[in-house]
Amino acid sequence: MSSAGFAIVGAAESTRIGKVPELSSVGLALDAAANALADAGLEAAQVDGLTTGYMPPANVAQLLGMKPAWVDNTVVGGCSWMNQLRNAMAAIAAGYCETVLITYGESGRSHGFLPNVLDLGAPGSIEQQFDLMYCSGNRASLFAMPVARYMHETGMTHEQLASVPVVQREWAAMNSRAKLREPTTVEAVLASRVIAWPILRDMCCLVSDAGGALIVTSAERSSDFPKPPVYVVGTGSSLETGLMSPAGVEDPLRPGLVRRSAAQAFGSAGLTPADIDHLMIYDAFAHTPIFGLEGLGFVEFGEAGPFIAERNTAPGGRLPMNTNGGGLCYAHSGSYGMLCMQESIRQLRGEAEAQIDGARTSLAHGWGGFWSACATIIFSNQR
Amino acid sequence: MEGDGDAPYGRDRRLKTHLDPVFTPETRPYWEGVAQGELRLCTCCSCDRCFFPPSNVCPGCSSREIDWRIASGRATLYSFVINPQADERWGIEGPMSVAMVKLEEGPMMLSTVVHCPQTIEALRFDMNLRLVFRPYGDLPRVACFEPVGQADE
Structure with a gap:
């Protein structure tokens, strides 16, 4: 294992997820932050770096009683919090701060998504002038644009696509906080209503309220905390197009951004896909784990649909993926990247409800929009 | 389900804001x-x-x-989805395609294929398309595409 310089020493989700009408997005972010601080045995005032997204960091700092020396508010969609983790590591390495709180909250269900209309149609943006009108405001259609072409070129069947939520429902059944825990079938998924053909309703993520927070510091300091450290051993990131501008992707079926992010993450970790024990791939829709498995190098182009349908990522399979049930079945509040990382950390601490025995490495891959942005984080419980 | 707890993404979550370019x-x-x-x-x-x-x-x-x-207006159909219903600004009843269209000049753009059934049978990959304009909301014209019939080729 490469010598990891940074570690997660506090991690927690909001106390409740799903339907949490008593809290706003900021309230969920503060609640998750308080839980992560308790997890790390820290007072807010002891944390000297803060990142958040879609909400003013100064307000979050004030409400938590922090006076951070370093702040970041990178917003590139659902993987923003993964990018903020990379930025936090760089800030710690530069000596700007020692301990960073990364916090996220989104009342996607009860009080509406974060005020991210700037991504989804700021007047005069690329998306707003050239994309959104054609999809009649149906965001799922922009995410799903290349899926029909992918099926045409690779032969992936609609049944194989439908197997993604079926398998993840099996994982969700083992997670008490997951929303959709009843078993489902390929037939039932295919019988759900059309959202944007070939995407049907049961292939779409939930709309939930949730928050999550991480505390990261240098590996040198990471043994001073109550929980065993989870090291960040590799990271990658890449941007390609506007957040809702799928026509700008250079190769829609083999999107370059995930390949670039994966190469950075595996390269910096000194690892290969064969070294990964547990995997989280942000599943806003059923096809995004398919494009992720291929782009990250776990399978070849065209193989991911059968790979999932043949239960390789299911309970008992050789590559357990989205073991909380994913955005499809656990919770999806709008920007799911933070919740991906939370499950990776639970698995490496041995705290997951669907625990993978002996997991030493976990890869969390997040997307921003449709192939607009992505980030890849490789965690390990071994330095 | 949608009235109770977190619901899967659905039509009720469509974004209606800022659609006029x-x-x-x-x-x-x-x-x-x-x-x-x-x-x-x-x-x-x-x-x-x-x-x-x-x-x-x-x-x-x-x-x-x-x-x-x-632009020449000549293009081919790269990929598409079919939305169950068009936004009212299109003045189109029923389903409506959203298409990734590859222009003869090289760039890809998002558009829609009109003047043909909005079905997976009628929307064929790599089919030849030509530029047409349709009204959208207060705009008298926006760029759309239609199939080039065999009689036209």
Whole structure:
């Protein structure tokens, strides 16, 4: 294992997820932050770096009683919090701060998504002038644009696509906080209503309220905390197009951004896909784990649909993926990247409800929009 | 289910805001072209790259010497989804395709294929398309595409 310089020493989700009408997005972010601080045995005032997204960091700092020396508010969609983790590591390495709180909250269900209309149609943006009108405001259609072409070129069947939520429902059944825990079938998924053909309703993520927070510091300091450290051993990131501008992707079926992010993450970790024990791939829709498995190098182009349908990522399979049930079945509040990382950390601490025995490495891959942005984080419980 | 707890993504979550395009100085020639029934594309005077969406800087070589050209209107269908119902601003009843269209000049753009059944049988990959304009909301014209029938080829 490469010598990891940074570690997660506090991690927690909001106390409740799903339907949490008593809290706003900021309230969920503060609640998750308080839980992560308790997890790390820290007072807010002891944390000297803060990142958040879609909400003013100064307000979050004030409400938590922090006076951070370093702040970041990178917003590139659902993987923003993964990018903020990379930025936090760089800030710690530069000596700007020692301990960073990364916090996220989104009342996607009860009080509406974060005020991210700037991504989804700021007047005069690329998306707003050239994309959104054609999809009649149906965001799922922009995410799903290349899926029909992918099926045409690779032969992936609609049944194989439908197997993604079926398998993840099996994982969700083992997670008490997951929303959709009843078993489902390929037939039932295919019988759900059309959202944007070939995407049907049961292939779409939930709309939930949730928050999550991480505390990261240098590996040198990471043994001073109550929980065993989870090291960040590799990271990658890449941007390609506007957040809702799928026509700008250079190769829609083999999107370059995930390949670039994966190469950075595996390269910096000194690892290969064969070294990964547990995997989280942000599943806003059923096809995004398919494009992720291929782009990250776990399978070849065209193989991911059968790979999932043949239960390789299911309970008992050789590559357990989205073991909380994913955005499809656990919770999806709008920007799911933070919740991906939370499950990776639970698995490496041995705290997951669907625990993978002996997991030493976990890869969390997040997307921003449709192939607009992505980030890849490789965690390990071994330095 | 949708009234109780977190519901899967559905039609009730459609984004209705800001759908009327707002032009910028850089894109005004494009929209003026559309108003005249032309699809105008940017071409770099330095590296000859034709690109979309419009910009004052070439995404290939960062040159700021940009010319406009009128697209041939010929394109092929790269991929599509079918939305169950069009936004009312289209004046289209029932399903409506959203298409990734590959222009003859090279760039891909998002559009819709109209004047044919909005079905997976009628929307064939790589089919030949031609530019047509349709009204959208208060705009008299936006760029759409229709199949080129065999009789036209």
